[in-house]
Amino acid sequence: xxxxxxxxxxxxxxxxxxxxxxxxxxxxxxxxxxxxxxxxxxxxxxxxxxxxxxxxxxxxxxxxxxxxxxxxxxxxxxxxxxxxxxxxxxxxxxxxxxxxxxxxxxxxxxxxxxxxxxxxxxxxxxxxxxxxxxxxxxxxxxxxxxxxxxxxxxxxxxxxxxxxxxxxxxxxxxxxxxxxxxxxxxxxxxxxxxxxxxxxxxxxxxxxxxxxxxxxxxxxxxxxxxxxxxxxxxxxxxxxxxxxxxxxxxxxxxxxxxxxxxxxxxxxxxxxxxxxxxx
Amino acid sequence: xxxxxxxxxxxxxxxxxxxxxxxxxxxxxxxxxxxxxxxxxxxxxxxxxxxxxxxxxxxxxxxxxxxxxxxxxxxxxxxxxxxxxxxxxxxxxxxxxxxxx
Numbered sequence: 001x002x003x004x005x006x007x008x009x010x011x012x013x014x015x016x017x018x019x020x021x022x023x024x025x026x027x028x029x030x031x032x033x034x035x036x037x038x039x040x041x042x043x044x045x046x047x048x049x050x051x052x053x054x055x056x057x058x059x060x061x062x063x064x065x066x067x068x069x070x071x072x073x074x075x076x077x078x079x080x081x082x083x084x085x086x087x088x089x090x091x092x093x094x095x096x097x098x099x100x101x102x103x104x105x106x107x108x109x110x111x112x113x114x115x116x117x118x119x120x121x122x123x124x125x126x127x128x129x130x131x132x133x134x135x136x137x138x139x140x141x142x143x144x145x146x147x148x149x150x151x152x153x154x155x156x157x158x159x160x161x162x163x164x165x166x167x168x169x170x171x172x173x174x175x176x177x178x179x180x181x182x183x184x185x186x187x188x189x190x191x192x193x194x195x196x197x198x199x200x201x202x203x204x205x206x207x208x209x210x211x212x213x214x215x216x217x218x219x220x221x222x223x224x225x226x227x228x229x230x231x232x233x234x235x236x237x238x239x240x241x242x243x244x245x246x247x248x249x250x251x252x253x254x255x256x257x258x259x260x261x262x263x264x265x266x267x268x269x270x271x272x273x274x275x276x277x278x279x
Numbered sequence: 280x281x282x283x284x285x286x287x288x289x290x291x292x293x294x295x296x297x298x299x300x301x302x303x304x305x306x307x308x309x310x311x312x313x314x315x316x317x318x319x320x321x322x323x324x325x326x327x328x329x330x331x332x333x334x335x336x337x338x339x340x341x342x343x344x345x346x347x348x349x350x351x352x353x354x355x356x357x358x359x360x361x362x363x364x365x366x367x368x369x370x371x372x373x374x375x376x377x378x379x380x
Contacts, residue, residue: 247325247327
């Protein structure tokens with residue numbers, strides 16, 4: 001009898017463990033996500049997903065292509081370059097805080113800092129660089145931080161995203177938290193990020209054409225016609241939350257940084273195209 | 280001694296109906312505190328409409344309109360309760376729709 005119980009428990013454990021682990025690694029998630037979108041949009045090349053709605057709608061794409069003759073973010077990028085190269089009061093520059101002097105590194109952000117046990121986004125690194133050099137931090141959502149981030153992204157254009165989730169319990173938790181946030185319904189309208197960008201990309205929600213999950217962070221910071229200026233990814237997160245009547249979280253909060261971590265990991269291998277324009 | 284006891288007795292007797300019939304301000308304060316606490320309990324699932332009702336309730340109370348303040352606080356409480364229910368449901372429900380769950 002005891003032997004039978006032991007065998008039953010062993011079988012139960014053997015059956016349960018693979019279910020818990022199935023599809024649970026970041027790389028398995030990413031591969032499944034890529035397959036999902038390939039099946040949803042068989043005529044769209046995978047690299048095209050970084051262009052969001054412009055990859056899915058010919059009319060929108062034509063409008064976008066004509067706008068690219070004189071991109072509205074150009075002045076902000078030039079301004080960002082000047083700010084990036086201007087020394088702080090102590091004589092150092094942003095370059096002193098980043099690998100490769102901050103040039104061509106956008107594709108590695110965000111990353112998980114295993115010493116501080118937190119996700120470091122590019123904007124967070126920019127402000128921490130300022131503070132380390134005795135300068136006050138910039139506002140998170142627009143203005144100078146978006147311009148500096150846009151300039152740094154522009155030096156990485158075409159480089160494939162290479163986000164890593166190290167074999168570290170805290171990093172895995174951060175990734176999973178971001179994933180949970182993306183798929184959890186929020187707000188009075190009871191929408192998750194996935195409700196629009198996984199389940200309904202390519203469809204219209206009022207006057208907005210929904211973009212797919214893949215490639216979403218690749219074009220940030222973006223110049224939105226609605227904003228009339230550049231804005232950061234966390235500004236967009238807050239706007240999306242607000243649209244579904246969920247209270248937005250602060251830009252660079254742990255929740256939004258983890259969300260960015262998960263979302264950008266999903267775009268691994270796709271090229272950096274930021275800064276870009278969106279309606 | 281009897282006079283002192285009588286005074287205490289009368290005082291207590293008068294205070295009972297006063298305590299039993301809390302005024303509109305007290306009613307509002309209780310309701311508002313409960314709505315605020317429930318809204319806080321929603322954590323990262325708070326709804327903007329709840330925040331709006333709480334602000335409206337506070338504003339009405341500041342103007343002395345406790346009937347409106349109570350109505351707004353009641354709505355806020357109901358919305359906050361829905362957001363808490365959403366938070367609890369999503370703790371597991373998100374897995375059902377996640378790619379690679």
